[in-house]
Amino acid sequence: MRRGRPARCADALAWARGAGYAGTWFDAVVEPNRSAVARYERLGFTVIGTVPGAFEHPALGRIGLHVMHCPF
Structure with missing residues (x-):
């Protein structure tokens, strides 16, 4: 089954946390894509900068x- 972008992003964040990363970006x-932000x-x-x-x-x-x- 295909997963949506938020689920795939959450999976990637969980993997990075588990792998010991301190954060990601x-x-x-x-800028105008308010729904993505x-x-x-x-x-x-x-947002740390533009x-x-x-x-x-x-x-x-x-x-x-x-x-x-x-940050994690």
């Missing part, structure tokens, strides 16, 4: 990319 979550925040991530104008969105022009971190 995403380095390219587009909220999803990752529910999994324990926080690279301004790093992505050329087809409708919005240059937008920022969030760097998100999840």
Whole structure:
């Protein structure tokens, strides 16, 4: 059975914790994608910075990319 993205992300976080990692990060979550940002925040991530104008969105022009971190 195919699992959804949040479940796969939770599985990856559980694996990393079990493997002894101190945390993990995403380095390219587009700033206006509020649903993705909220999803990752529910999994324990926080925005630790934004690279301004790093992505050329087809409708919005240059937008920022969030760097998100999840400590374990």
